Every structure is written in C-alpha cells, then in structure tokens.
Amino acid sequence: MHRLIPTGDAARPVEFAQDAQPVPAPDEALIRVEAFAPNRGETFLLEKPRPGLLPGKDVAGLVVQAAADGSGPAAGTRVVGHPPEGGWAEYVAVPTHSLAVLPDEIGALQAAALPLAGITALRLLRTAGVLMGRRVLLTGASGGVGHYVTELAAAAGAEVTAVTATPERGARLQELGAVAVVQNVADAQGPFDVVLESTGGGGLPVALAKLAAAGTLIWFGQASRTSVTLDFFDFFAGPENAAIRHFHYAGAPYGHDLATLVRLVARGRLHPEIGRTAAWSQTAEVLVDLRERRIRGKAVLTIGGAR
Structure with a gap:
C-alpha cells in the first residue's frame, strides 16, 4: 500500500x-x-x-x-x-x-x-464547566478547534468573543454564534468569566488581565510558538482569585466523544x-x-x- x-x-x-x-x-x-x-x-x-x-x-x-x-x-x-x-x-x-x-x-x-479538533473542543468545554450566561474569550479562534468551541459554547448559552488574525477569518464565527470578533486580544471588551487561550506568547498575559474576579483561564495551546512570561504581581492589579489551568485533550478511549460529535453533526447542531x-x-x-x-x-x- x-x-x-x-x-x-x-x-x-x-x-x-x-x-x-x-x-x-x-x-x-x-x-x-x-x-x-x-x-x-x-x-x-x-x-x-x-x-x-x-x-x-x-x-x-x-x-x-x-x-x-x-x-x-x-x-x-x-x-x-x-x-x-x-x-x-x-x-x-x-x-x-x-x-x-x-x-x-x-x-x-x-x-x-x-476527531482531534472536535474531541479537544468537547473536553475543553467540559473543563470550563457550566457556560449558560457566562462571558467567554477565545483566542486563536479561526482554526478547527475554534470553530467547534464557538458553536458548542454559543449553543450552551455562553457569550463568546473570538480573537482572529483577520476579519475574514472571523466572519464564520459570528454565523456560528460569537457575539463579537476582534483581531487583537487587547480589543476584547471584558471582563470575562472564562478565557480559553491557545496562542501563548505576549497574548496570554493580556488575556489573563481580561478575567473577571474568580475567573478561570484555561491554557490549551501555544500556536504562536513563543514562550509566555507571567509576572505574579500583575495579579494584584488584575482579577482577584484568578485561576490558570493547563489543558491537553489526549487520553483514550475516544469512541464516546466521537459518537457525540457524529450525533451533533447528524442533528444539524455542529457544522x-x-x-x-x-x-x-x-x-x-x-x-x-x-x-x-x-x-x-x-x-x-x-x-x-x-x-
């Protein structure tokens, strides 16, 4: 073969x-x-x-x-x-x-x-917890994971703000339920209850500062391929009791999550x-x-x- x-x-x-x-x-x-x-x-x-x-x-x-x-x-x-x-x-x-x-x-x-993008989105949103009525910031949103996260989170009742490199790359995200699409994380109008961060580099500290008090930042990627530097003292000027969580999707079995994704697509709830x-x-x-x-x-x- x-x-x-x-x-x-x-x-x-x-x-x-x-x-x-x-x-x-x-x-x-x-x-x-x-x-x-x-x-x-x-x-x-x-x-x-x-x-x-x-x-x-x-x-x-x-x-x-x-x-x-x-x-x-x-x-x-x-x-x-x-x-x-x-x-x-x-x-x-x-x-x-x-x-x-x-x-x-x-x-x-x-x-x-x-598979990979869809399973990542499902497991990431489970990690984020209940989303009904919560404000969510998603960086690096124009890839496969970002589209699934946006549609699923919006369907769960979240107000999603997506960050994309260009307006063109973000147009579809608004159709899938994002309430706002910006090209720079600094322009996102917070505060946010949950930040889903996938770019790393200089964007992560900016996204962290957008959190509401007791909010959670879930770090699931580093698409910029640039290391992140965080200053602990910035927390004093930013969200009180903020939490940072690392997330990685991997861990078999995957069949149940795949079946969930298939069912959502078949019912017209995931595109x-x-x-x-x-x-x-x-x-x-x-x-x-x-x-x-x-x-x-x-x-x-x-x-x-x-x-």
Missing part, C-alpha cells in the same frame, strides 16, 4: 512510500481510509520528525477487517477514527475504543474533520468548517498552507472517491 512519510523538508514535508498493510492487534479494526485531516500541530512535528514517525490521527473510511476480539463495528461499516498514528495511508489499524459508526447522511469529508479539500497527492502543499495559517478551519485530504 501507499502511505505518506516525513521528509524533514519544510517546503515539501511529506512524500509517498510503499509500506506493508498494517496487521491489526486483537482489539483493532483495519480501516480502508477514504479521507484524513491533518492538524496544525502535526505540521510542527514534521519540521524535525522523530525516526519512524507515521503521521495521521484523524481518519474516516470503511472497516475491511473487524477486530479479532469481537469488539467494535463489523466489516463493511463506515466509521470515523482517531488512531495514535499512521492515518495518512491507504489502510490504518485503529483501536475499536477510538472508532464511531457513521450514519449515511455524514460523508467521509465531514467525518475526517471531527465542521472545512476550508480546504484536495486529493492526497496534494498533501505536501496543503500542509505548508496549514502551517502558515492560510487555511481557515480544517483541511481534508481524500483517497479515492470520498464524498
């Missing part, structure tokens, strides 16, 4: 290679991949790839071999999955606890855009924002555009005739 492997070349970060078809563990199903979605964080891993890296965590396709232990969907079932790695290939073995069955109305393109679709022969070019923030929302690559 064919798979994409890292090259270490920033201008063309992946290339095709021949590889043996995966041999699933007893609790894994073998999936014929129809579509996959790279994440911006994966583009950073490709800059200096570790030996043996097989990228790819967001896939949708068809079960061609059910798990030997009897768990999970049967052969012939359409699924979305979140494997540990190896999804940028014609076939991938996925633990059955990290699969969800797809209804007929959800195509592989939509489904592939769900994957796909800014770019292309054949997987164009993956290298798409990865560069994703890394350089030239894609709004998710990018999805197709293998064969995915719909």
Whole structure:
C-alpha cells in the first residue's frame, strides 16, 4: 500500500512510500481510509520528525477487517477514527475504543474533520464547566478547534468573543454564534468569566488581565510558538482569585466523544468548517498552507472517491 512519510523538508514535508498493510492487534479494526485531516500541530512535528514517525490521527473510511476480539463495528461499516498514528495511508489499524459508526447522511469529508479538533473542543468545554450566561474569550479562534468551541459554547448559552488574525477569518464565527470578533486580544471588551487561550506568547498575559474576579483561564495551546512570561504581581492589579489551568485533550478511549460529535453533526447542531479539500497527492502543499495559517478551519485530504 501507499502511505505518506516525513521528509524533514519544510517546503515539501511529506512524500509517498510503499509500506506493508498494517496487521491489526486483537482489539483493532483495519480501516480502508477514504479521507484524513491533518492538524496544525502535526505540521510542527514534521519540521524535525522523530525516526519512524507515521503521521495521521484523524481518519474516516470503511472497516475491511473487524477486530479479532469481537469488539467494535463489523466489516463493511463506515466509521470515523482517531488512531495514535499512521492515518495518512491507504489502510490504518485503529483501536475499536477510538472508532464511531457513521450514519449515511455524514460523508467521509465531514467525518475526517471531527476527531482531534472536535474531541479537544468537547473536553475543553467540559473543563470550563457550566457556560449558560457566562462571558467567554477565545483566542486563536479561526482554526478547527475554534470553530467547534464557538458553536458548542454559543449553543450552551455562553457569550463568546473570538480573537482572529483577520476579519475574514472571523466572519464564520459570528454565523456560528460569537457575539463579537476582534483581531487583537487587547480589543476584547471584558471582563470575562472564562478565557480559553491557545496562542501563548505576549497574548496570554493580556488575556489573563481580561478575567473577571474568580475567573478561570484555561491554557490549551501555544500556536504562536513563543514562550509566555507571567509576572505574579500583575495579579494584584488584575482579577482577584484568578485561576490558570493547563489543558491537553489526549487520553483514550475516544469512541464516546466521537459518537457525540457524529450525533451533533447528524442533528444539524455542529457544522465542521472545512476550508480546504484536495486529493492526497496534494498533501505536501496543503500542509505548508496549514502551517502558515492560510487555511481557515480544517483541511481534508481524500483517497479515492470520498464524498
């Protein structure tokens, strides 16, 4: 079979290679991949790839071999999955606890855009707690996670202010329920009960100062790739009893969260924002555009005739 492997070349970060078809563990199903979605964080891993890296965590396709232990969907079932790695290939073995069955109305393109970004959004909002009537500031909002967070938080009754690099990148967020979109965190009109911070660098201290008393800042990314410096004494001039929490989405099993995302999409309550679709022969070019923030929302690559 064919798979994409890292090259270490920033201008063309992946290339095709021949590889043996995966041999699933007893609790894994073998999936014929129809579509996959790279994440911006994966583009950073490709800059200096570790030996043996097989990228790819967001896939949708068809079960061609059910798990030997009897768990999970049967052969012939359409699924979305979140494997540990190896999804940028014609076939991938996925633990059955990290699969969800797809209804007929959800195509592989939509489904592939769900796993990492959607699971992150779900778990991030659970960490934030009850949002009804609360004011939420979301930085770095124009990526895949930001679109899901905005729509889900707004549906839960939050007043979401989103920070995006340009007005164009923020237009869709207002359609999804954001009450305001600004281009600089300093322009956000606080105070906010919850700050969801994903950029790091100089923006985090500014966002922290926007918190209401006893508010919470949840730090879930560092898209600027710049270190953060915080001055403890700034707390005396800012929100009293503020809390800072670190968040990372990872931790299998993922199947329940995937099934939740699928159900929300099927019921029209969640809308994957796909800014770019292309054949997987164009993956290298798409990865560069994703890394350089030239894609709004998710990018999805197709293998064969995915719909």
